[in-house]
Amino acid sequence: xxxxxxxxxxxxxxxxxxxxxxxxxxxxxxxxxxxxxxxxxxxxxxxxxxxxxxxxxxxxxxxxxxxxxxxxxxxxxxxxxxxxxxxxxxxxxxxxxxxxxxxxxxxxxxxxxxxxxxxxxxxxxxxxxxxxxxxxxxxxxxxxxxxxxxxxxxxxxxxxxxxxxxxxxxxxxxxxxxxxxxxxxxxxxxxxxxxxxxxxxxxxxxxxxxxxxxxxxxxxxxxxxxxxxxxxxxxxxxxxxxxxxxxxxxxxxxxxxxxxxxxxxxxxxxxxxxxxxxxxxxxxxxxx
Numbered sequence: 001x002x003x004x005x006x007x008x009x010x011x012x013x014x015x016x017x018x019x020x021x022x023x024x025x026x027x028x029x030x031x032x033x034x035x036x037x038x039x040x041x042x043x044x045x046x047x048x049x050x051x052x053x054x055x056x057x058x059x060x061x062x063x064x065x066x067x068x069x070x071x072x073x074x075x076x077x078x079x080x081x082x083x084x085x086x087x088x089x090x091x092x093x094x095x096x097x098x099x100x101x102x103x104x105x106x107x108x109x110x111x112x113x114x115x116x117x118x119x120x121x122x123x124x125x126x127x128x129x130x131x132x133x134x135x136x137x138x139x140x141x142x143x144x145x146x147x148x149x150x151x152x153x154x155x156x157x158x159x160x161x162x163x164x165x166x167x168x169x170x171x172x173x174x175x176x177x178x179x180x181x182x183x184x185x186x187x188x189x190x191x192x193x194x195x196x197x198x199x200x201x202x203x204x205x206x207x208x209x210x211x212x213x214x215x216x217x218x219x220x221x222x223x224x225x226x227x228x229x230x231x232x233x234x235x236x237x238x239x240x241x242x243x244x245x246x247x248x249x250x251x252x253x254x255x256x257x258x259x260x261x262x263x264x265x266x267x268x269x270x271x272x273x274x275x276x277x278x279x280x281x282x283x284x285x286x287x288x
Contacts, residue, residue: 002165008086009031011090012093013041017119018044020089021044022047030074034077053066079105084111086115089117089118096123103129104132115169119141124187137162141156143184153182156183188253235281236283243265
């Protein structure tokens with residue numbers, strides 16, 4: 001039987017990181033949210049409080065359950081003093097050098113039996129693990145999906161050095177968080193983004209070439225293919241910068257031009273039109 005995970009550190013308090021921490025806390029796991037930005041930590045704290053209050057309002061949690069979940073959440077700007085935890089989950093930006101820099105620090109900061117997980121959505125686990133030195137056997141991918149508290153899937157990716165014990169503990173952790181873990185091999189984009197990103201990219205080309213307007217492209221895919229959300233609106237929801245970064249990983253690793261980001265996608269990112277989080281991407285989202 002694998003060692004249970006009772007306490008996790010989540011490094012990165014953005015959309016994904018704050019969602020992972022909240023989901024863990026609701027599942028009975030102590031979660032320590034780490035971010036260098038005090039403003040980002042405040043934003044994560046506010047998100048946690050608001051989401052728990054909403055679940056009470058919808059009668060999905062009792063007030064006592066919400067209070068207990070809140071008590072399992074804590075916040076900080078440094079993980080150096082948190083050596084005795086069961087798992088650290090990195091949820092930083094989709095940049096290989098940023099992630100590898102963090103994993104170099106993890107290797108020296110955390111106890112010898114701590115799981116070292118990354119929430120990367122496209123980057124090689126084997127490559128990230130090279131930064132962990134002698135701890136490569138404990139490095140694994142846990143690709144959560146947005147919004148984390150709602151989406152059931154966790155893509156679990158083992159690198160070439162990932163041990164069987166690390167895999168078993170990670171699968172147990174995902175299940176303990178109420179998720180369904182599904183394995184994928186360590187190839188660029190894994191399964192989800194290897195299939196999804198070319199679809200999104202082709203939707204941008206369809207718009208750029210004047211085949212149809214963005215809202216019509218989305219409506220055709222929703223009504224004709226039974227998609228819950230059109231690909232262009234989904235790109236806004238994911239973040240156009242995130243889509244761009246994932247496509248670049250796929251392009252560099254696989255060498256196929258079909259993965260290179262469409263010019264209009266690159267223009268939007270350059271203009272700071274990143275989707276929902278900037279209130280404007282392909283579509284406009286009035287600020288609340």
